[in-house]
Amino acid sequence: MASPALTTTQLIQILGGVATASKAPVDIVEQTKQWFHQIASRDDLSRNCTQEAEKTFPFDVESWFWALSQWPPGYGDGASALASLTIAVTTLREHSRRNFIVSKTKLTRLWETILEALNCPVLQDTWVPSRSAQGFLAVPICSITQDGEIDELIRLHVWLPDGNRGNPDFSIHSHQPFAQSWILAGEGTDHQYEAYRVAQTADATHMEFGLSWNAGNGLSRSYSTHQHSSVVAPTGKLVRTREVDRNIHRRNDSYTIPAGVFHSSQVLPDLLHATLFYFDSSRGFVRDAPILGPIKGDAFTQIRDPAGETPKSLASYVQLIRSWETHMEEGREYARKAEWERSLRAFTSGLSLCESPQVFRNVKRYRGLVFGELGNTNRRFGRYEVSEGLLKQACLELQGSPEYATFNGELGVVYRHMNRLEEAKDAFQLQYETAKELQLESEACRAIGNLGMVNYQLAEQSRDDDLLNLAIDQLQERVDRCDRMRNTVGAADRESVLPERKLSQIEVWAAVGLARLSLCWTAQKNEGEALKAAESALEHAKNTGDPTVVAISRFFYGRAFAMNGQHEQALEQFNAQDGCTPAIAFCKEPSGEHNEYLRCLVDAGADMDLLDDQGYRALDYAVFNGDETSQRLVLEGLRHQFSSEPDVNFMLEQRQREAKLRKGYRELFQEKLRLVLLTGGQDCIKKLQIAYSEALAADKEKDSMFDHFKVISYAELLRFGRVPRYSDGLTRRFAISNEAEKKHFVIFFSYRWLNPMKGQDGGTPDDGNHTQYARMMQAIENFLEEHKDVDSKCLQIWIVSPL
Template identity: 35%
Template sequence: MISNSDPEPRTNNDNNKNNHRPENTETNEATTTITSQWQTFMDTGRIHTARRELERARHVFTAALHLCDRHPDVLTPRRYRYRVLGDLGWVERLGGRYEIALGVLREASQGRPNLFIAGEIGTVYRQLGRLGEAREAFAAQLGLATVLGLDGPLCRARCNLGIVEYQLARRRWNAAEAEVDCMVAVAMDHLEKGIQIAEKIQAEEAMRRGHGPTTREREARGWRALAYGQMTLCYCLWADVKTPDEEEMLEKAADAGRNAVASARAMLSSALPMARFCYGHVLLRQGHRELALHQFNDAAWPWPEWTVSPVMVMCKEPSDEHREYLAEMIEAGADVNGVDFDGYTALDHAVFSGDAECEAMVLGGLRKQLDLFDIDLAARRTEAHLRKGYREMLQEKLRPILYRRNEDPDCMKKLRRVYAETLAADPDKSRFFDRLRFIRYTDFKQFGRLPRSSDGLVRSYEDGDDLDVLVFFSYRWLNQDKSLNTPDDANHAQYRRMLNAAELYLQQNTPVDETKLCIWMDFACIDQDNPGTGVSALPIIITQCDAVISLVDDTYYNRAWCCVEAMMIAQLRRAVQSQSNLHAWYEHRAVATDSETNQSGKDDSEGWTLQEAPKWAKLSLDMKGKKLTYEHDRPKVMFLERQSRLLGPLGRLSWEDDTLKE
C-alpha cells in the first residue's frame, strides 16, 4: 500500500528535550500510550491487508476506529480517525463491498487531501464500471502527486490510469481499429512510465536498505508486477485488433506476463494471483491450456497458509471484467474448490461480495468438476451464506458493542437487543440463526429434570425483557439412547450439577438475585425437532451470555461439542481485554481429594467446586480427534470451530500463539 501522506504521530520524546519531567507527566504518558496503541493497530492492519487477510485487517482497523472514538481529544479526527477510515475503505474495496467502501472513503476524504484515498475512490469507481469518474479521480491523483513530487503515489497514479485506459479501450473494442489502437497506446504509455518509476524506487531503496527489502520497495515491486500484468492484457487486446500482427503481440504479452509473475513472486506481493491470471490468459490464447492451468491453479505463494488463487481474486473483487475472466478460467478447467489461508473457498468469496453471477458461475464449476448433485451444491451454498451471516452479525453488528463493554454497563442488553432487531429486520439471517431463548432459573429449579425444548419452559427474548444475567451451560450428554429423549442419566446427574453450579455462581456473584438469573442449555433452548438454526447460532448466543459454566469431568475436553463451546468462550474472553465480569468462564468440578490440588474455588456439601477456567492456551482444544457420538456431526462441529475464530482478538486464528506474528 502507498503510505498516507499524513505525518506519523509524535510521542512525548519528540518534544521533551530537557532532562526534567514536565508537570503533566501522567497526561503525557497516557497520550503516548494511546497513540502507540493506535499505531500498533494501524501497522498490524496494513500487514494483514497487504497479505489480503481481510477479516483480520477489518477487525484491527475497527479496533483502531473505536480507540479514536474513545479518545477524540488525543486522537483528533483529522489526523487519526480519517486515516483509519481510509484503510478501512481499502479493506472493504478488496472484499468486493464497493458501495460500503465508497461511503467509508468519502467520509475519510473529509480530512486533508490524501493521495491514497483519492486512488482508492478511483479504484472503486473502476470496479463499479464508472470508468469516466475513475479516470477523473486518477488524473487528479496524478496531478497532485506530480506537484508534490512523490514517486510512490506518482507510480500508483500512472498504473491506475493505465488500467482504466485499457478498460475504456476494451469497452470500445467494436469501434474502429485506429480508435482502439490509440486508446491502448495511451494505456501502455502510462504503464511503461509506472514501471520506470517503480524500478527507480527499487534501485534507490536497494542502495539504502539493510538486510531486507523496505516497505517502499515492496510496494514498488507490487505496482511493477501489476503494470506488467496489465500490459499483458493490452498486448492481447492489440492482438485482437491487429490481426496480421497477432502472433507478435501474443509473444510480447507472454514476455510481459512472465515479468509480472517474476516481479510479484520476488517480493511475495499480493499482486501475484492477478499476475498469474494475466500470464495464464495469454498462454490460453496461445493454445497452451495445461501451462495456463498451472498459472490458474498453482499455490501462488511459497507458503500454503497464504494460498489464494486467481479464481478467488475474481470472486473477491467482482466486476464485469472480472466475471469474464472468471468464466474463462472455469471453462478452461481452473480449480474452483481450493481453500485459502482462512479456510474460505471461491464460493465463500462470491457470497461475501454479494455477487450472484460469480456465485452461479462457481456453483456451475463445482457441479462440473466434482460431479456434485443439487443437494450437495445446496449444502455448500447454505454453508457459504452462513459464513457471511456470521461475519456480518459478529463483526458489523455485535463487535462494535463488545469494544465498549468495559465502559458500558448496558453492553449485554444492547447485544441482545441488536441481535433481536437484526433477525426481525433481515429475513435471510432469521432463516439461518435462531432467536435468543432462555429459561428462568426459578422455573428450571422447580422442574426436577433437564427440560426439553417442547416442555414449555423456554422463552424467546424480546426487547424489554427482564433478562439481567444469562448463564450458558456447557456439558456432556450422558445418555446416548435417543429413545429416552434426554441427555441426562437415570439419576439426573447433569441436572443436579447445574443446580449446584448455579447456586455456587449466586454465592460468588452476590449482586445477582436468583429471580433475575436465567440459563441457556441446548436441550431446552435449541428446538430438538428442528435443531439447525439453533446449532448455527451457538457462537452468537454465547456472545450474549454473561457467563459460561462448563460441567467438567474426566472426558469433557475429549468431547468435540464441549471443546467447540470452550473455544467460543475462550476466544471471546480474549477478544477485548475486559476488566469487568462479563463473559466469565467457570469450570464446575468435583472437589479434589488431595488438598494440594484443591487450592481455589468454593465447595459445598455435595462435593463440587466452581472456579474460573484456566487460560485457554493451557488446554488442548485442537478439534482433530475429539470424540463424537454421531460422526455425521463432525462437519458441523468443524464449521462452528472455524466460525468461533471470528470472536477472537485482533484476528488471531492460532490456538497455540498468544502474540501477533508479523
C-alpha cells in the same frame, strides 16, 4: 541483554528528582524513601532473582518490580506511585548511561509504569505540565539540578494534534546537556545542523539568542524545573547554518543529541507525537548552548501555560494513540498478508478509539486514516458501495496530505470495479496531480499505472488504437518508475515508508503493471510480448508475499498461454495454490472485468473448489459480496466439475447455505457485535443483547439462520460432555437483572459442523472423539486460569450453531 542492577543509592537520588518534578508532598516522599531502605535490608527480594549470579545486592529491575507487587497495605497509593516511577526512571537512566537498548517490550512496561503514576490522584493537584517554545507540552518526571544547571532531567514531551508547533523563528536550538529520546507514539523528524560564526550580515542565516527562565522571581540564567515563562534575547552573534542530517523517528525508536548540537524537531500539525526525553550532564555539558533566531529578531517570551492540560490528560492521549497505532499496525500487517478479515477487525478497533470518550479535540486525521484503510479493506471484499463512502470520507478529512493522493487512487480503483470508468479516470488524474505537487514518487507511480489500465478499458470499449497506445505508454511508465524507485530504496525517503515494505509495494506495482501490459499486447495481437510481460509479472508477484497478487498474476500468465494455444500450461497457472487461486481473487473483488476473467477460468475448466489460506472457497467470497454473476459462474464451474457426483444438486445447495451462514456470521458478529464489545462497560452484555436482537429483527434472512441470544452455563456444558445441538434444548434465552449482570461473564464460541446436516438425526456438530468440545473446554479452562476474577459459577457460554 540483561537489565542493569539498581542500587538503593541510585533510587534515593532519583526519588529526590521525581519529588521535585511532581511536587509530591514531603510525607509521601519520606514514606517512599523508607520503603526503599526496608526492601534493601530484606533478603526475600534477592531470593526472587531469576539467576544465582544475580542474588546479591544491588537488585535487578525485575526484582524491584516484584517488590512493588508486594506493596504493604499500610503504605499509601502516593508512595507506591512515586516508588514505581522512581524505578522506571532509574531503569531508563541506567540503560542510557550504559548504552543498553531499551527493547519494545521493556519500553512498553516502563511507559505503563509511568502512565500509572501520572494517573495517581494523590499527585494530581501539584503536578503540572508546561508549554515549550518548540510547541510541545512537557511533563517533568525527574529533575535534578546543581548550582542552577541541569544535572539530570527526564520529561514527557507531547506534541498535540492542535497545530501548535511553537514559534518557527526559533525552532533551531541546542541543549546544554547530552540528551536521549525514546519515542512513545507518533512520528517526528529530527533535523541536525552545522553552525559557524560569521562577521557579515550578508553571510549569516541566523543570530544566536540567549535563554533565560522566569520561575516567578524574575529572569535568571539558572534553570528552574517549574517556570512561568522563558525568554530568548538576541546576543548580536551571527551564524551561518546548513542541515547536515535528517532522521525520521517512530514509536519504539531512540536517538541521541550531543551537548551543544543544533537541531530542530518537525511534527505534522495534525499528529500527536510523544517522547520520553532524558538530559544527562554526565555524558556531556556545554554551558553556552544558544537558540538560533532571525538575524534582526527581537526578544521573544514563551508563556508556559498548558492551556488546561494535565499530566493525566496528556498521558491518556499518548496511551490512546499508542493503542490506535497498535491496531493500525496489526491491520496493515494483516493486509500485507492479504488476511483481509483480520485486517478489517483491527481497523474497526482503531475506529472505535477515535470515537472513545478519552479522545482529544482534533482526531480528524486519525479518523480519516482509519476510514481510508477500512475503505481499502472493504474493497478487497468487493463491497464497493461501502468502500466508496468510506474513501470519500477519508479524502474529505485528509485534504492536503500525502494520504489524500493514496485514497483518491483507492477510490479510482473502486470506480473502475463498478465500471464507472470516467469517474475512475478523474480520481486517478487527481491522484497523479496531487502526487506530483507533493513530490510523492510512489503515488505518481501508482497513479500512472491506474490511468493506463482505465485507458485500456476505454480503448476496448471504443476500439480506439490511439487510446490503446497511450495505455501501453502509461503502463510502461509504471514499470520504469518501479525500476527507478527500486534502485533508490534505502536512501533518505521523504515518504516515511520502511525500506523492506516499500520494496514489497514496488514489486506489487511492477507485477500489476506488467500483467496489464500483457492485456494490451494481447489486444494488439502480439502474443510473444504478452507472454513475456505476464511471466515477468509473476516473478515480481512472488517477491511480494501477497497470495492475491500472485494469484492474479498467475491468471494473466495462464491467459497469455491460453491465447497462444497452450491450454495445459494455462490450467497449471489457473489451478496453482499459493494461498489463493485466480478464481478466489476475482470473487473477492467482483466487477464486470473480473467476471469476464471468471468466465475465462470456467470455460478453461479451472478448479472452483480449492481453498485459500483462510479456509474459504471462491463461492464463499462470491456469496459474501452478493454478486449474482460471480455466484452463477462459480456454481456453473462446480456443477461441471462435480457432474459425476450422484447428488450434485444437494451438494451445491449445501455449499450455498454454508457460504450464506459464513457471510451472516461475518456481518453480524464481526462488524456489529464486535463494536459493542470494544466499548466495554458494566452494561456491555445488555447492550450486546440489544444489538444482536435488533440486527436479527432488521434482517429476515439472518433471523432464519441464527438462533437468538441463548446460553448454556459452564457447569451444564461440563456435565453434558459434548457440543449441544439446537434440538437438545439445553440453551436458554439470556435474561438477567442489572445487578446480577455485573457478576456474569459470557464466552462466545462460533464453530463449523464437522458432520453434514443430512440424515435422520440432522447431522452432528462434532466428530466421534468430541474434538471441538474438547477444544472449547480447554479454551474455557485456560481463560479461567488467566482471569481469576471471573467466577466459573457465573460463566455463561454462547454457542452459535445452525438451526
